[in-house]
Amino acid sequence: MNLFRKKSLQELISETENKGVTLKKELGAFDLSMLGIGAIIGTGIFVLTGVAAAEHAGPALILSFILSGLACVFAALCYAEFASAAPVSGSAYTYSYATFGELIAWILGWDLILEYGLASSAVASGWSGYFQGLLAGFGIHFPKAITSAYDPAHGTFVDVPAILITLIITFLLTQGVKKSARFNSTVVMIKLAVVVLFIAVGAWYVKPANWTPFMPFGFSGVATGAATVFFAYIGFDAVSTAAEEVKNPQKNMPIGIIASLLVCTVLYIIVSGILTGIVPYTHLDVKNPVAFALNYIHQDWAAGFISIGAICGITTVLLVMIYGQTRLFYAISRDGLLPKVFSSVDKKKQIPMVNTWITCVLVSIFSGLVPLGRLAELTNIGTLFAFMTVSTGILYLRKTKGVPTGGFRVPFVPWIPILAFIFCGYLALQLPAITWISFVVWLVIGLFVYFGYGVKHSTLNEKNENLKKIV
Known part of the structure; x- marks a missing residue:
């Protein structure tokens, strides 16, 4: 039994072209950038900024965002090269299949199921809270039994x-990837306008005295704050799950990944600076820090717009996360490691229809019934693990003969991948011990699934069995 059998990049690409009904290529660079921004700007900026400032970083929250942003920029460059070389669904899972082999790919795929699936459930719960808050402003209330x-x-x-x-x-x-992308782009424009509104209104009320002391919890607080707000950056990797549905992926994938991350990083740094300049950091431990800051300076009209923007922001995060989950299931199933129902494609709309509704049921169960207390940390550690694996994979990719030399290439190899690994590893070490224990338990469950089902049904295993029969 070869647990580290690999698929070459050429083999991965040929599978997307030869197997019956394929996914429809409809997305361009703008669509991908909007998908990335749609996934990144949401819960992180509208919710976690307050907690990170009040409990960990203080006004040095700006440095926390820069630290997290650097880790993500280095990792994003590595993702961009893989996405250009192998424009295939599955993101880091698929890249690992080509570099480290099946077992590591499965572990990473199982890890990403945790990231996308539970993050989708948490985001749906967050959306519910904001939506109920908005309705409450109009005197509309749900019966308590169905509110949480x-x-x-x-x-x-x-x-x-x-x-x-x-x-x-x-x-x-289920209406098709192009319609979903159009909806996402429209809502992203609304939430970007709301973030710009906060900047335009809040900038006039900044008091530099609120930035003193700048680093009340020391650099360790900045680092812990960076690990906390890292959740705010999760999403640009979801862009790479769209690879098979992209026109000219060698050019458009890197643009979508890097552009979305840069736009969001700049906005995060500006917003965190204004936020801590308006309100003393000790007052920011609230669920809606951005709207709270505008209420604090008596700009209630703008705070109402912020609440609408938060709902729009969380809506697009949910859209991209569920989308990423379905494409991940699709890629893993196509390799035989999950049942084939996840990779069946609707002939008319050219999307994995059954897979999408199964994902809906799973997300609904978790978001509707299960309180997800430590979800942000669990999602963070899963993403950091994926980033570290992809960064290491670039070093392998550069040593492999026969890899396409066209498309985007990470500059300053091996230093950029090494920096990505170090930054992400450092942030992972800042997470609580219970998060690490939960993560290891999740991976152990995944190994049981792999050895109980995946290793036997793997397409590579079936190929090997067929070769033995021929011989």
């Missing part, structure tokens, strides 16, 4: 709004 996840002590049993938004987003995704 199962918690009989507090009188809640199921989060119906979270399930409803998951169903709506799934229905949109």
